[in-house]
Amino acid sequence: MPTTEYLNGEDVTIEATFRKYPDWATSIVDHGAFLNQNSRYRNLLGVKNYSTVAWDLQNDGYATAPNYATSLINAIQDYDLQEWDQEAFTGNTGSTTTTTGNHRSGTYTFIQNSNIQTEPSLSAPIIGVYYPGDVVNYTGQIKAEGYTWL
Structure with missing residues (x-):
């Protein structure tokens, strides 16, 4: 073909x-x-x-x-396919999400170190780190620079 x-x-x-x-x-x-x-x-x-x-x-x-x-x-x-990895590797779905209109909120459990930045940009200042097992409650998601930001 x-x-x-x-x-x-x-x-x-x-x-x-x-x-x-x-x-x-x-x-x-x-x-x-x-x-x-x-x-x-x-x-x-x-x-x-x-x-x-x-x-x-x-x-x-x-x-x-x-x-x-x-x-x-x-x-x-x-398409949030990384959540399948988390489920496959740990048996934990990692997040629960509720959707109201276009607004998504929920909780997320980190499976690897993730930088905390001041805005949804890879060039934004890093102000902290989430570690594996840390849980965050979020009230929205933004897709920017190829990533989903909470």
Whole structure:
């Protein structure tokens, strides 16, 4: 099938082979086996930080797009998929959220060190740190710079 790859600084359409699966679960199992059995991706095994995994995947050559890691991280954060990691790693969903209109509030339990900043920006001054196990009650969320800020 035709697919777009990024080669020598340009988007190029190539013909590539793709696998076909009878169902979603078989696809997921095969993808996990592919990453586990391919020595190029050994550095991913046991890593629990999705951002680190995304950057390692890009650096390992998993995708040719120069913005692959950023796109993957943004998708994870836009859809709160990191909460699945927390549940898988700890059995704890990590947060409870209530939604009223567009306003989300709830509690969040941190699973890794997270800086406390004066505003939702990576360049904002750091004024403290939340540590694994710390719980915060929040009254809103803001999506900025590819992150969800409480």
